[in-house]
Amino acid sequence: MVQARNIYEQQAHNKRLTFVVMLAFVAFLGIIGLGFDSFYLGTVSRDFFLPVGTLTAVAFGSGSAMWSLRGGSRAVLSSSGAIPADPANPTHQKLLNVVEEMAIASGLPRPSVHVVPDDDPNAFATGNAPQKCAISVTQGLLNRLTREELQGVVAHEMSHIRNYDVRLMTVVAALLGATLLLADWARRSLWYGGGSKRRRSSGGSSGAGAILLVVWLLGVILAPIIGQLMAMAVSRKREYLADASGAELTRNPLGLASALRKLESASTPTASIKRGAAHLCIVDPLGRNVNSKEGFAAELFGTHPPIEKRILALQAMAYQYGGPTTAA
Amino acid sequence: MVFFYVILGAVILFIFWVVSKYNSLITLRNQVLNGWKQIDVQLKRRHDLIPNLVNTVRGQMQFEQETLTKVIEARNAAVSAKGIADSAAKEDVLSSALSKLFALVENYPTLRSNENVKQLQEELTSTENKISFARQFYNDIATKFNIAQQVFPSNIIASMFNFKPAELFEIQVAAEREVPTVDLSLKK
Numbered sequence: 137m138v139q140a141r142n143i144y145e146q147q148a149h150n151k152r153l154t155f156v157v158m159l160a161f162v163a164f165l166g167i168i169g170l171g172f173d174s175f176y177l178g179t180v181s182r183d184f185f186l187p188v189g190t191l192t193a194v195a196f197g198s199g200s201a202m203w204s205l206r207g208g209s210r211a212v213l214s215s216s217g218a219i220p221a222d223p224a225n226p227t228h229q230k231l232l233n234v235v236e237e238m239a240i241a242s243g244l245p246r247p248s249v250h251v252v253p254d255d256d257p258n259a260f261a262t263g264n265a266p267q268k269c270a271i272s273v274t275q276g277l278l279n280r281l282t283r284e285e286l287q288g289v290v291a292h293e294m295s296h297i298r299n300y301d302v303r304l305m306t307v308v309a310a311l312l313g314a315t316l317l318l319a320d321w322a323r324r325s326l327w328y329g330g331g332s333k334r335r336r337s338s339g340g341s342s343g344a345g346a347i348l349l350v351v352w353l354l355g356v357i358l359a360p361i362i363g364q365l366m367a368m369a370v371s372r373k374r375e376y377l378a379d380a381s382g383a384e385l386t387r388n389p390l391g392l393a394s395a396l397r398k399l400e401s402a403s404t405p406t407a408s409i410k411r412g413a414a415h416l417c418i419v420d421p422l423g424r425n426v427n428s429k430e431g432f433a434a435e436l437f438g439t440h441p442p443i444e445k446r447i448l449a450l451q452a453m454a455y456q457y458g459g460p461t462t463a464a
Numbered sequence: 465m466v467f468f469y470v471i472l473g474a475v476i477l478f479i480f481w482v483v484s485k486y487n488s489l490i491t492l493r494n495q496v497l498n499g500w501k502q503i504d505v506q507l508k509r510r511h512d513l514i515p516n517l518v519n520t521v522r523g524q525m526q527f528e529q530e531t532l533t534k535v536i537e538a539r540n541a542a543v544s545a546k547g548i549a550d551s552a553a554k555e556d557v558l559s560s561a562l563s564k565l566f567a568l569v570e571n572y573p574t575l576r577s578n579e580n581v582k583q584l585q586e587e588l589t590s591t592e593n594k595i596s597f598a599r600q601f602y603n604d605i606a607t608k609f610n611i612a613q614q615v616f617p618s619n620i621i622a623s624m625f626n627f628k629p630a631e632l633f634e635i636q637v638a639a640e641r642e643v644p645t646v647d648l649s650l651k652k
Contacts, residue, residue: 226579226582226583229583230586230590234590236590237597238597240506240594240597241597241600241601
């Protein structure tokens with residue numbers, strides 16, 4: 137399915153998907169807020185309309201997205217214990233060179249380069265705009281990969297930067313967080329003490345009020361699950377896209393494919409990368425089985441597509457480029 | 465009177481359109497020039513690194529004088545190359561001479577483990593990559609520039625202001641790939 141699209145179609149598809157997901161999150165927040173309005177505050181009815189709850193919910197979502205955009209990247213970088221790459225160290229120098237090569241290939245300014253002193257191989261990108269981004273790589277990755285494979289990994293991260301994925305995933309994570317929090321809050325207030333108020337405000341109205349209440353309850357219960365599924369779907373799409381546009385930079389999809397194979401065999405949790413940064417990494421740092429297996433659960437709940445599928449997609453690309461890459 | 469305003473509006477819109485198309489062509493042309501400068505920067509770096517490498521390995525590789533001379537000659541020819549096609553051809557010769565030298569270095573354990581040689585080799589490999597990525601980027605942006613000059617209606621603006629299509633690099637991957645095979649047979 138995904139493999140059949142070329143890079144431009146994939147990019148267009150991603151933009152559409154992103155838009156739909158953002159819209160859905162705003163709708164979720166709105167619905168939760170609207171419920172508060174009509175069942176608790178009584179601010180929305182036939183003769184009175186001031187949706188305080190709805191506006192507050194949507195504002196809360198966008199506020200938390202904005203807040204995490206401002207400080208998120210720096211927090212991720214410092215919590216992983218990443219140190220700036222040192223040009224005097226030969227392996228670090230190699231990494232610096234490879235990053236500069238990829239910056240030239242993509243026509244972007246060179247991002248700052250950091251090394252995480254962790255033996256597990258992984259890599260991630262941070263920063264909201266290409267002008268002030270950082271690429272971080274673990275020491276374990278540097279020790280294990282050849283130059284060609286390292287180039288593939290760096291190209292993947294460079295593509296995350298070029299496609300503004302870091303910013304997108306930060307916003308999606310914040311919106312998801314806001315949705316989870318509000319839905320949780322709504323559920324709690326239903327179980328404890330909300331009942332009397334609800335009866336007072338909606339009791340007077342007809343059956344329409346009851347239907348609305350059922351719809352709202354369904355929304356409050358389903359929003360967290362659907363929201364999570366959507367966030368994961370966006371994350372997986374972005375990984376496929378970064379693989380593809382990374383291959384466009386190196387013109388050598390097999391480099392990344394062989395790097396992924398090595399990362400797969402060393403699939404243990406990366407201790408220094410915290411849960412909140414999982415969607416920024418090249419492979420899932422939490423070592424969850426769900427990302428490495430194929431099947432229905434992996435298709436729905438993984439932050440990353442199954443590595444096997446990513447490798448297959450890259451090999452298909454190598455076949456399409458033809459010529460030297462298939463021989464390599 | 466209304467008719468006059470409609471004509472006036474159309475003329476103003478047309479002028480705006482011409483200006484914006486012209487500006488976007490100028491922007492592209494500057495990006496192409498900048499892409500070309502980037503290649504130059506990397507080529508110069510390579511030309512500067514090569515004498516260092518040759519001097520470092522010369523003492524150990526007395527039996528390979530011919531290869532070393534070839535590298536230096538290719539380097540000097542590349543430095544004095546003029547124009548895109550000429551420079552591309554001479555740089556290709558230099559690339560193959562260099563990769564032959566790298567393959568030979570593998571036969572000398574003392575050189576292979578020498579930190580200085582390793583560092584120079586890494587620098588040259590990276591510069592080599594940067595050159596090809598800079599060319600790749602140049603080709604992409606130059607193609608964009610050329611397409612903008614050829615598609616309707618911006619081709620009218622392009623011919624009106626006498627824009628010239630940018631020259632592209634022919635990346636001779638096939639020729640470059642052959643070199644390592646030759647080296648493998650030498651090593652036996």
